Amino acid sequence: MTAALAVRGLVKRYPALTALQGVDLEVAAGEFFGLLGPNGAGKTTLISILAGLTRASEGRAAVMGFDVQSQYREARRRLGVVPQELVYDPFFTVRETLRIQSGYFGLKHNDDWLDEVMHHLDLLPQADKNMRALSGGMKRRVLVAQALVHKPPVIILDEPTAGVDVSLRQTLWKFIESLNRQGHTIVLTTHYLEEAEALCGRIAMLKNGRIVALDSTRNLLDRAHERCATLSLRGDVAGAGIAGLAPQGDGEWRFRFERYEELEALLARLHGAHVAVEDLQLARADLEDVFNRIIASA
Amino acid sequence: MSAAFNTLLYKELLRFWKVAFQTVLAPVITALLYLLIFSHVLSSHVQVYPGVSYTQFLVPGLVMMSVLQNAFANSSSSLIQSKITGNIVFVLLPPLSYAEFFLAYLAAAIVRGLVVGLGVLLVTLWFAPLRVEHPLWVAVFALLSAGVLGGLGIIAGIWAEKFDQLAAFQNFLIMPLTFLSGVFYSIHSLPDFWHRVSQWNPVFYMIDGFRYGFFGAADVAPEKSLLVAGACFMAISGLTLALLKRGYKLRH
Numbered sequence: 245m246t247a248a249l250a251v252r253g254l255v256k257r258y259p260a261l262t263a264l265q266g267v268d269l270e271v272a273a274g275e276f277f278g279l280l281g282p283n284g285a286g287k288t289t290l291i292s293i294l295a296g297l298t299r300a301s302e303g304r305a306a307v308m309g310f311d312v313q314s315q316y317r318e319a320r321r322r323l324g325v326v327p328q329e330l331v332y333d334p335f336f337t338v339r340e341t342l343r344i345q346s347g348y349f350g351l352k353h354n355d356d357w358l359d360e361v362m363h364h365l366d367l368l369p370q371a372d373k374n375m376r377a378l379s380g381g382m383k384r385r386v387l388v389a390q391a392l393v394h395k396p397p398v399i400i401l402d403e404p405t406a407g408v409d410v411s412l413r414q415t416l417w418k419f420i421e422s423l424n425r426q427g428h429t430i431v432l433t434t435h436y437l438e439e440a441e442a443l444c445g446r447i448a449m450l451k452n453g454r455i456v457a458l459d460s461t462r463n464l465l466d467r468a469h470e471r472c473a474t475l476s477l478r479g480d481v482a483g484a485g486i487a488g489l490a491p492q493g494d495g496e497w498r499f500r501f502e503r504y505e506e507l508e509a510l511l512a513r514l515h516g517a518h519v520a521v522e523d524l525q526l527a528r529a530d531l532e533d534v535f536n537r538i539i540a541s542a
Numbered sequence: 543m544s545a546a547f548n549t550l551l552y553k554e555l556l557r558f559w560k561v562a563f564q565t566v567l568a569p570v571i572t573a574l575l576y577l578l579i580f581s582h583v584l585s586s587h588v589q590v591y592p593g594v595s596y597t598q599f600l601v602p603g604l605v606m607m608s609v610l611q612n613a614f615a616n617s618s619s620s621l622i623q624s625k626i627t628g629n630i631v632f633v634l635l636p637p638l639s640y641a642e643f644f645l646a647y648l649a650a651a652i653v654r655g656l657v658v659g660l661g662v663l664l665v666t667l668w669f670a671p672l673r674v675e676h677p678l679w680v681a682v683f684a685l686l687s688a689g690v691l692g693g694l695g696i697i698a699g700i701w702a703e704k705f706d707q708l709a710a711f712q713n714f715l716i717m718p719l720t721f722l723s724g725v726f727y728s729i730h731s732l733p734d735f736w737h738r739v740s741q742w743n744p745v746f747y748m749i750d751g752f753r754y755g756f757f758g759a760a761d762v763a764p765e766k767s768l769l770v771a772g773a774c775f776m777a778i779s780g781l782t783l784a785l786l787k788r789g790y791k792l793r794h
Contacts, residue, residue, distance in 0.1 A: 295635055297631065297794070298793065317639070320635060332627075333627075346549075347550075348546050348549055348637075348638060351545070
């Protein structure tokens with residue numbers, strides 16, 4: 245089966261830096277894929293090369309099997325990109341903007357789909373307003389709608405929820421998840437790692453233009469064997485001199501462990517020191533913990 | 543032509559039409575002011591061609607100057623605004639070819655130039671009734687010249703990264719070329735040095751050939767003017783297409 249995105253040995257050099265240092269990546273059709281990394285990792289450069297906005301110095305990139313340079317028309321017809329920057333054309337209304345964007349893809353009579361997209365993004369009440377009159381969140385919705393006018397099989401969202409309210413996030417993810425269920429491949433970059441954890445089946449992490457982790461979200465989370473216990477304690481904890489307990493304030497202490505035997509031993513020592521446990525909460529490491537550890541060690 | 547080309551052309555036309563007060567009416571008024579001031583001051587002192595008053599002589603020059611300046615302004619301002627605000631991405635992401643991109647911006651620039659030129663002609667007719675000796679020459683020179691400046695506007699819009707760079711292009715190249723091209727005078731009335739300098743100005747041939755279409759008289763043979771204007775159009779178009787194909791300052 246043709247990969248939705250295929251990237252081989254991608255290098256991008258600028259005069260002052262190398263933004264991508266040989267990236268290899270394949271995203272299967274129908275995946276919900278996360279592309280994570282700190283600022284300057286090369287995520288937007290990679291997306292720009294896939295979208296044809298930037299030319300690679302070396303390597304190849306293809307969308308649904310079509311090379312983004314030599315077969316750019318076929319590749320771009322199959323790709324919808326929501327750019328990171330909040331950009332808009334101040335001359336037009338929302339509906340004009342979407343009709344024009346449809347026309348660029350050769351779609352003349354596309355109003356039914358445009359109305360459906362606007363409906364899903366709660367944009368219909370704004371349809372005849374000038375873009376200048378919209379709030380930031382509404383402009384972000386129009387950007388998403390513009391990327392979807394031609395029903396692309398591959399949709400790239402470059403930090404689509406940056407600086408937007410909860411309402412848009414919920415509306416957007418509901419719609420994007422429904423598109424994914426219909427077979428659209430979704431590639432998401434975000435700094436909200438809880439979104440990536442909840443939505444993405446597989447994740448690549450970039451640092452300094454290299455992929456430093458590429459695995460399913462489940463496997464990445466399983467890499468973190470560490471668990472964390474938060475305890476509310478009563479008694480002379482400091483006097484008990486128990487190693488590994490870190491104070492959190494308000495009588496709460498944190499204890500990190502990998503095996504439950506370590507927790508049992510801690511509870512026994514607390515009992516021996518006449519320190520009472522009033523509350524105990526356990527948590528596994530989340531994607532943010534995993535991300536921080538991988539990026540720090542890469 | 544493809545639907546993508548038609549859409550980009552429509553978008554560019556709609557863009558300038560939505561601000562027609564600024565893009566059409568204002569340049570028509572400016573040209574009218576030129577006509578009133580220059581014809582009032584000079585009409586009793588200057589006669590360039592037999593049987594043609596100075597005011598009549600002035601009108602084709604002003605029309606062509608408006609065509610040129612507005613064709614340039616349309617493509618250059620649209621591109622620089624799109625680049626600076628970032629919405630150029632909406633044109634770069636779809637499967638438009640560089641040729642479609644070029645033709646759409648060029649055609650929109652020509653239309654804007656011709657609409658303003660027609661507006662200037664209609665308004666000035668009130669002050670100086672004109673006969674048109676060779677309408678085909680008028681049309682050909684109007685189209686070719688708008689095309690040359692429209693193409694130059696695309697180059698300027700792609701090259702400039704800031705508004706002041708575009709203003710420099712406009713003030714130090716386009717304005718001198720149009721003002722020192724015989725809009726307000728015949729180059730035969732110039733001292734020898736400036737007469738020879740003017741003959742190196744391609745805009746002079748555009749205006750002179752355009753004027754020939756009205757009066758059947760010109761400073762140089764209209765065939766020569768057509769050759770210069772045609773060569774300029776081919777050269778500018780070739781350069782613009784080469785820049786767009788490379789993605790110069792658009793696709794990094």
